[in-house]
Amino acid sequence: MVGYDPKEDGRINSKFEVAVAGSVSGLITRTLISPLDVIKIRFQLQVERLSRSDPNAKYHGILQAGRQILQEEGPTAFWKGHIPAQLLSIGYGTVQFLSFELLTELVHRANLYNTREFSVHFVCGGLSACAATLAVHPVDVLRTRFAAQGEPRVYKTLQDAVVTMYRTEGPLVFYKGLTPTLIAIFPYAGLQFSCYNSLKHVYEWVMPADRKHSENLKNLLCGCGAGVISKTLTYPLDLFKKRLQVGGFEQARAAFGQVRRYRGLLDCTKQVLQEEGAQGFFKGLSPSLLKAAFSTGFVFFWYELVCNFFHCLKRTDSLW
Secondary structure (H helix, E strand, O other): OOOOOHHHHHHOOOHHHHHHHHHHHHHHHHHHHHHHHHHHHHHHHOOOOOOOOOOOOOOOOHHHHHHHHHHHHOHHHHHOOHHHHHHHHHHHHHHHHHHHHHHHHHHHHOOOOOOOOHHHHHHHHHHHHHHHHHHHHHHHHHHHHHHHOOOOOOOOOHHHHHHHHHHHHOHHHHHOOHHHHHHHHHHHHHHHHHHHHHHHHHHHHHOOHHHOOOHHHHHHHHHHHHHHHHHHHHHHHHHHHHHHHOOOOHHHHHHHOOOOOOOOHHHHHHHHHHHHOHHHHHOOHHHHHHHHHHHHHHHHHHHHHHHHHHHHHHHHHHHO
16 A cells, blocks of 8 residues: 555555665656657647647657657657656655655654545645655756757766756756746645545445455556546646756757747746647647556556565565
8 A cells, every 4th residue: 555554554564665665666667658758748848739730840649759759869769868767766756655654654643634535645645746856856857858859969978968057057957947846746746646545445446345356457547547637637837847947958959849948937838828829738748648647557556566565575474
């Protein structure tokens, strides 16, 4: 299970096991969903409409974008920025799940609320994601820059990117887009954790005990559902974050179409609305929903699987 639950004393994992489970789930998930993430970022950064009717649009569909990236940049393009992305996922998963475990345990010990309530999971999930974001946001900026650049590459290696960005844009470049990220991540992660818990209850109600599929299938399906719900409700802020993160990086975006400069979150919102319309807030939603479904499903699936593995090891040791 995800989070502290006093009713399952025999299955409570140590903080170290929670951290390991979070990092493993992040590592595996990132490897599997990286291609969708690259396509999503390209869509989010494209100023032109995502439509065949716009002759200036470089990308207009998931399959078309996938084929074009493959033809122009090769298969490795789908894992551009994979090293910073893996550092991001491992660090984020570790801090998020460990923080969530600590926060739900704190709520229980303070006798404030039932730790299984929707509101508790929403608040604890949001706070744990904010803590994880503060810890790994510089890596997220690096990952976005790598995924966004075309050919020839502006940054050759991770070290080259760090040095170049620091020299040309200053130390604050590594926290570009932090404001919309924190604003978006709190409700997004809060909905992930709370919806995941609620969907598991719905699943158990719909599927009586004698007709249940495996526990792993339940975790995967409920995680996918939680990912779609949370991403749909918070998507525009994710788009603003990506636009702000590539500020000062316009020369590497020239091959992809028009580029824009934004002075901040409000200016970004205003420009997108004026030039691209309300639908511009949801550019890249399709690959993003696919990514959210798979990534959230895989994250919870692998997290629970690793936690269960640790539990089985403990039970085996006790028998000996």
